[in-house]
Amino acid sequence: MSTIIQIKNISKVYGKTHVLKDVNLEIKKGEIIALLGPNGAGKTTLISIICGLVNKSAGSVIIDGFDNATNFRKAREKVGLVPQELHLAMFDKVVNTLHYSRGLFGKKRNEKHINELIEKLHLSDKKNQEIRSLSGGMKRRVLIAKALAHQPKILFLDEPTAGVDVELRKSTWNLVKQLRQSGVTIILTTHYIEEAESIADRIGIINKGKLILVDDKKTLMKRLGKKHIQINLANPIEEMPQKLKDLSLELSEDKINLYYHFKDKKEYQNIPLILQTIKDCGLNINELNTSKSSLEDIFVDIVNDEY
Amino acid sequence: MMSINIYAIRAIYKAEMRRFWVTIGQSIISPVISTSLYFIVFGSAIGSRIQQVEGVDYGTFIVPGMMIFTLLTQSVSNASFGIFHQKFTGTIYEVLSAPISSTEILIGFVGASASKSFIIGTIILITSTFFVDLHIQSPFIMFAFFILTCVSFSLFGFIIGLWADNFEKIQVIPMLVITPLVFLGGSFYSIDMLPPMWRDISLFNPALYLVSGFRWSFFGISDVNISLSLMFISLFLLICIFIVWRIFATGYKLRS
Numbered sequence: 001m002s003t004i005i006q007i008k009n010i011s012k013v014y015g016k017t018h019v020l021k022d023v024n025l026e027i028k029k030g031e032i033i034a035l036l037g038p039n040g041a042g043k044t045t046l047i048s049i050i051c052g053l054v055n056k057s058a059g060s061v062i063i064d065g066f067d068n069a070t071n072f073r074k075a076r077e078k079v080g081l082v083p084q085e086l087h088l089a090m091f092d093k094v095v096n097t098l099h100y101s102r103g104l105f106g107k108k109r110n111e112k113h114i115n116e117l118i119e120k121l122h123l124s125d126k127k128n129q130e131i132r133s134l135s136g137g138m139k140r141r142v143l144i145a146k147a148l149a150h151q152p153k154i155l156f157l158d159e160p161t162a163g164v165d166v167e168l169r170k171s172t173w174n175l176v177k178q179l180r181q182s183g184v185t186i187i188l189t190t191h192y193i194e195e196a197e198s199i200a201d202r203i204g205i206i207n208k209g210k211l212i213l214v215d216d217k218k219t220l221m222k223r224l225g226k227k228h229i230q231i232n233l234a235n236p237i238e239e240m241p242q243k244l245k246d247l248s249l250e251l252s253e254d255k256i257n258l259y260y261h262f263k264d265k266k267e268y269q270n271i272p273l274i275l276q277t278i279k280d281c282g283l284n285i286n287e288l289n290t291s292k293s294s295l296e297d298i299f300v301d302i303v304n305d306e307y
Numbered sequence: 308m309m310s311i312n313i314y315a316i317r318a319i320y321k322a323e324m325r326r327f328w329v330t331i332g333q334s335i336i337s338p339v340i341s342t343s344l345y346f347i348v349f350g351s352a353i354g355s356r357i358q359q360v361e362g363v364d365y366g367t368f369i370v371p372g373m374m375i376f377t378l379l380t381q382s383v384s385n386a387s388f389g390i391f392h393q394k395f396t397g398t399i400y401e402v403l404s405a406p407i408s409s410t411e412i413l414i415g416f417v418g419a420s421a422s423k424s425f426i427i428g429t430i431i432l433i434t435s436t437f438f439v440d441l442h443i444q445s446p447f448i449m450f451a452f453f454i455l456t457c458v459s460f461s462l463f464g465f466i467i468g469l470w471a472d473n474f475e476k477i478q479v480i481p482m483l484v485i486t487p488l489v490f491l492g493g494s495f496y497s498i499d500m501l502p503p504m505w506r507d508i509s510l511f512n513p514a515l516y517l518v519s520g521f522r523w524s525f526f527g528i529s530d531v532n533i534s535l536s537l538m539f540i541s542l543f544l545l546i547c548i549f550i551v552w553r554i555f556a557t558g559y560k561l562r563s
């Protein structure tokens with residue numbers, strides 16, 4: 001897959017604070033990439049630099065072959081941005097604000113496209129209403145429609161589902177998937193790990209201004225995801241026999257469960273031996289449970305490692 | 308390659324003008340009422356005592372000054388509010404992320420503000436004809452002054468809007484600077500009517516050159532030479548262009 005956005009050595013300094021530190025990232029054409037990171041990590045700043053809202057302190061951004069500083073017209077006309085905050089002209093009518101957005105990006109007026117967008121984002125009955133009379137979720141849909149008004153090839157969504165109900169969240173995900181199918185490249189930030197897990201192809205993790213990891217979602221989960229077995233004993237034990245300790249089992253605080261964490265095949269093959277050893281120690285097993293770490297666990301692990 | 312994003316200029320212009328058209332009743336009625344009030348207060352009350360200034364009926368005499376006063380306050384407050392409002396509400400993100408040059412942003416905002424002022428000025432002019440007889444001596448110069456004033460003070464307002472980071476700042480300039488300058492700049496009198504000391508002080512008031520020049524285009528009478536007035540307004544426009552050019556070159560207060 002070819003590269004559509006190339007971010008090279010981007011840094012941003014506000015006064016003395018380094019908000020972004022030497023960020024490098026290649027975004028592939030047609031992918032959905034999710035940027036995860038705690039509050040204040042620098043996600044919005046990175047997006048703002050790519051879209052031209054914030055001046056970078058160092059580095060360069062190439063969008064579809066055009067430098068976003070020296071050739072800003074060509075670079076920007078391909079990009080749509082849905083900002084994190086609900087920045088809307090509250091007294092404008094929905095339909096007018098969409099025509100306005102399209103015009104700003106240098107495209108000729110197109111009633112048909114705007115009407116289709118209004119329909120797609122379930123705003124038909126609000127078309128001629130002032131934006132201030134819409135609910136928060138509807139306003140967010142207006143923002144998305146505005147970003148799509150000029151038919152961009154690249155779409156940035158900065159926390160598109162913050163404060164949005166489950167149904168709207170799911171429908172936003174569907175929209176994102178549809179857009180990807182029509183060839184749009186999507187970069188989104190989110191705090192909902194399940195969001196990244198369910199729609200992204202790749203995941204980037206930003207912490208304290210550094211892009212600490214970018215990987216394919218599946219590889220990431222495979223590489224870092226751990227599996228766990230919980231062995232529930234029939235009776236609590238005072239202390240874990242040395243033999244079991246040697247097999248790196250852990251005893252829970254209530255002394256009734258044993259845990260075994262494993263990652264690769266070699267560790268996996270130890271399981272029969274573990275079960276046999278438990279039996280040899282004269283312990284009875286009540287129940288066995290297995291589980292897999294979610295992206296959320298992985299994320300927490302990585303971010304905590306940084307501290 | 309030189310390209311202009313004409314659709315963007317049009318989009319900004321239209322969005323700015325929309326506010327004006329939405330409140331069209333208000334937009335027309337308020338200048339009509341204030342013009343009428345000026346005629347009643349200044350024209351009738353004072354005019355009954357002054358009657359004529361340099362051969363012109365007092366009621367007629369105040370028309371150019373009244374227009375300049377309204378053009379200045381309207382241009383400055385409209386243009387400063389337009390851009391400031393976008394900064395204040397955050398909606399400016401869209402303009403900043405769009406393929407638009409700073410000059411195009413400026414043309415959209417300043418163009419809309421100047422158009423509004425022009426419309427309001429025209430309404431005042433028309434309203435005046437209901438009260439007094441108006442003969443414009445040099446329509447061409449009058450028109451040039453009219454347009455130049457709308458444009459340059461809208462540009463000035465745009466600069467204020469860029470610079471301001473709170474509502475007080477955009478209210479203070481029209482109220483504390485423009486109003487006293489224009490009132491003391493001979494809008495409603497000729498500085499010849501003042502004691503010599505005040506007359507000399509008035510010569511330092513930039514608004515005097517505007518009012519005087521505009522009045523000359525109507526009646527052929529003026530406090531200062533017409534070419535001086537034209538030079539003043541052109542110089543003012545150039546200074547504003549220079550400031551705005553510096554602001555854009557440094558990205559001052561638009562992009563952090």
Ligand SMILES: Nc1ncnc2c1ncn2[C@@H]1O[C@H](COP(=O)(O)OP(=O)(O)OP(=O)(O)O)[C@@H](O)[C@H]1O
Pocket residue numbers: 014019037038039040041042043044045046084563
């Ligand atoms: N204009 C500014 N001036 C100074 N500091 C700023 C400015 N904008 C952002 N910052 C700082 O930059 C850091 C990164 O902010 P940013 O908004 O990019 O974080 P984020 O990852 O988007 O966080 P969140 O998840 O809360 O949206 C924060 O510490 C913030 O305080």
Ligand SMILES: [Mg+2]
Pocket residue numbers: 043044045084158
């Ligand atoms: Mg953010």
